[in-house]
Amino acid sequence: MSEFDLIARIRARFPSPAAPELGIGDDGALLAPRPGHLLAVSTDSLLAGVHFRPDDPPADIGHKAAAVNLSDLAAMAAEPAACLLALSLPGADTGWLDGFLDGLGGLARRHGMALVGGDTTRGPLAVTLTVLGWVPPGQALRRDAARPGDEVWVTGTLGDAAAALALGEAAEPWLLARLRRPEPRCAAGLALRGLAHAAIDLSDGLLGDLGHVLAASGCGADLELADLPASPALCAAVPEAETRWRYQLCGGDDYELAFTAPPERREAVSAALAAQGVAATRIGRIDLRPGLRLYRPDGRLWPPPARAWQHFADPP
């Protein structure tokens, strides 16, 4: 199979939900900007052996590539529009490619995201997706917008993916699905326009990711460990509270949103997210004192556990 056959295969398998001005097959794609909106753009790579195992089901890899990128648009409150796929493949394995495209395309279509271009290369298995979306000026949820007095919220539950990673195939299917088939919180992000101040998606763990919000916003936060939302599956698989907190704070791959909002919008936030079928939990409060303080159920401070996932950290 030639590179051009490969591109034709991708093109055939990926009909655009909303046709761009010019899609796959030219030097670049052309998109008409949405009037009255800013362009939001983000890129994320998934590498075999780092972000997934080379023998993971290809549909899971495709799904996750779309999910982690859509999650970035969700955290900006941007509506997905289009994506470009840079794919490095060790060989022209059409079965693998079809599975991958099914996973990527299935999630992309559900979010109205067209594949409009990309690049294919023979090399180590790696996927880089670039996503484009639209958000009205002033409505994007930025990391630097948390204000003292804001409450800290998270969507869904935390720590499921970390537990699945730790337990491996012994994890129950729901936990494994949380790791391999995360659902990006796009609807929640859009619902939070005009309600939330700051937001970030949880890719590297709450501790590190919320830390970025605090650093960018020049504030700190108190968090209640007892309030960290845990799924029944996580509680069953990891009955010991401190281990669970560690997964919830430091485990990556949750792809939930952490956001801040003023207390007077508490009801409005709950209602807006409930209307999208998304649970959200208040877990703490922003204040001016720098740093992140974790309170145990007995009121004592809990020393922050090991930091979040970092690609270039020296080995511990």
Place this chain on the structure above:
Amino acid sequence: MSEFDLIARIRARFPSPAAPELGIGDDGALLAPRPGHLLAVSTDSLLAGVHFRPDDPPADIGHKAAAVNLSDLAAMAAEPAACLLALSLPGADTGWLDGFLDGLGGLARRHGMALVGGDTTRGPLAVTLTVLGWVPPGQALRRDAARPGDEVWVTGTLGDAAAALALGEAAEPWLLARLRRPEPRCAAGLALRGLAHAAIDLSDGLLGDLGHVLAASGCGADLELADLPASPALCAAVPEAETRWRYQLCGGDDYELAFTAPPERREAVSAALAAQGVAATRIGRIDLRPGLRLYRPDGRLWPPPARAWQHFADPP
């Protein structure tokens, strides 16, 4: 050095020439669309061992990553605005990184292209750049717009990079620079708005790339081998005409533009490109008969040599 130190290093080294609404450091970047323009977007990866040697000077790798992507915008007649960098690095080598960013940033700045976001991962050395630009509706140069009767043009000279690749360090510096520091034809692409019909950038060799234009446009072309523009350095290094033609037709990495334009615009095309300091040469003509026919100086047909570079081709 942590991932965040790495990002801070990139950010510090890469001041934006034209500030986006929101740049590096959030979940995504925000850009204000240019009124009355379409968004042009393209992505291209460079992999160590495929597109460059791991021990190539990092500034050359950075330059080339920017050049091959800017070249795609040039071929769309789009004006560069911003880019996102997905970088996979085996380790946190700050000397390598600084050199790479200098090469990337130097060329990006010359073309008014801001780095607005990206992703860094530890993995095999690979660079994926996504570039964004603006072009007025109806003015993009598409692959499917060649018309019978159009003349086929190329900018600059062909085959220099292929000769440099074949000769290695024995090649003279100018030829090596053509391989390692290609200059994307952005000014030429913009100058061709309203003049050229179809265009493509020459990344995989004229034979293959012009073949895409012919396939997309549903036509064929006659080319005169004697008219393929050859640099003095190429003629000196490769005196034998047939070998030279092979480099010019099948060698990749030229990053010149091939385009078609109606004969009545011949003077206007020459003048518009000359005003940008870009030489351009007519090398043939589009007609309705499918395929690409190569004519020797004596008028005989020359059988097309081995096809252009293909990533997933079976070994010959």
